[in-house]
Amino acid sequence: MTASIRPLVAGNWKMNGLSSDLAELKEMAAGFEDASGGAADGLICTPATLIERAVRAVDGTALAIGGEDCHANETGAHTGDVSAEMIADCGASHVIVGHSERRTDHAETDEMVAEKAKAVWRGGLVAIICIGETEAQRKANETLDVLAQQIAGSVPDSANAENSVVAYEPVWAIGTGLTPTANDVAEAHAHIRERLIERLGDNGKTVRILYGGSVKPSNADELMAVENVNGALIGGASLKAADFLGIAKTYRG
Ligand code: PGA
Numbered sequence: 001m002t003a004s005i006r007p008l009v010a011g012n013w014k015m016n017g018l019s020s021d022l023a024e025l026k027e028m029a030a031g032f033e034d035a036s037g038g039a040a041d042g043l044i045c046t047p048a049t050l051i052e053r054a055v056r057a058v059d060g061t062a063l064a065i066g067g068e069d070c071h072a073n074e075t076g077a078h079t080g081d082v083s084a085e086m087i088a089d090c091g092a093s094h095v096i097v098g099h100s101e102r103r104t105d106h107a108e109t110d111e112m113v114a115e116k117a118k119a120v121w122r123g124g125l126v127a128i129i130c131i132g133e134t135e136a137q138r139k140a141n142e143t144l145d146v147l148a149q150q151i152a153g154s155v156p157d158s159a160n161a162e163n164s165v166v167a168y169e170p171v172w173a174i175g176t177g178l179t180p181t182a183n184d185v186a187e188a189h190a191h192i193r194e195r196l197i198e199r200l201g202d203n204g205k206t207v208r209i210l211y212g213g214s215v216k217p218s219n220a221d222e223l224m225a226v227e228n229v230n231g232a233l234i235g236g237a238s239l240k241a242a243d244f245l246g247i248a249k250t251y252r253g
Pocket residue numbers: 012169173174175176177212213214215233234235236237
């Protein structure tokens with residue numbers, strides 16, 4: 001089933017990135033096609049302040065640019081927020097919604113994440129919907145239940161492979177250097193696939209499911225080879241071209 005899904009190698013720059021980092025981005029863009037052997041799509045999600053310049057920096061290459069969050073509304077009295085339409089206006093193609101840092105720092109609920117995903121679609125963009133269990137939930141053996149709940153709450157009914165990507169990011173693996181075992185990743189991704197099919201029917205078969213959490217060149221081969229892992233969402237290792245391209249190389253075959 002996964003063989004027919006084109007993988008996505010996506011970076012999340014989080015609150016990092018100034019004009020001076022555009023050279024690094026250009027290096028990623030210039031090298032992506034070669035690194036991935038043309039066998040994967042490439043995306044870097046940047047802070048809102050950098051999106052427009054990032055889009056210009058990667059123009060004419062295989063790398064796309066996304067945002068990291070958006071407000072659920074199109075316009076209005078929401079000081080400091082940006083809408084999906086604004087992100088689209090900058091030339092981006094994707095927006096991450098429901099990242100665990102947003103869920104924690106801004107108390108975003110599944111319901112809010114679903115509203116944001118719909119806002120991303122309204123803006124004509126692809127939503128990368130993040131889910132994942134905390135360390136306490138994993139220790140309490142609640143991982144699969146938590147994922148089912150988050151899918152039920154955060155993934156809107158009309159999600160499909162064209163408008164959405166799901167990213168599984170165990171919260172305890174983000175930025176820690178820790179990763180689940182390949183078996184644990186396989187179990188989580190199979191469960192996510194089943195829940196998506198239950199919820200979305202045939203559309204659930206082709207939605208990409210990314211793994212995220214401490215992906216780096218040294219573990220990408222093992223993690224990306226797992227059944228139902230259709231690419232990666234990469235934080236720290238997406239800031240350096242050598243690391244990001246090193247991960248993309250796993251698809252060159
Ligand atoms: P990390 O972050 O690769 O630095 O663990 C992943 C993410 O938060 O998307």
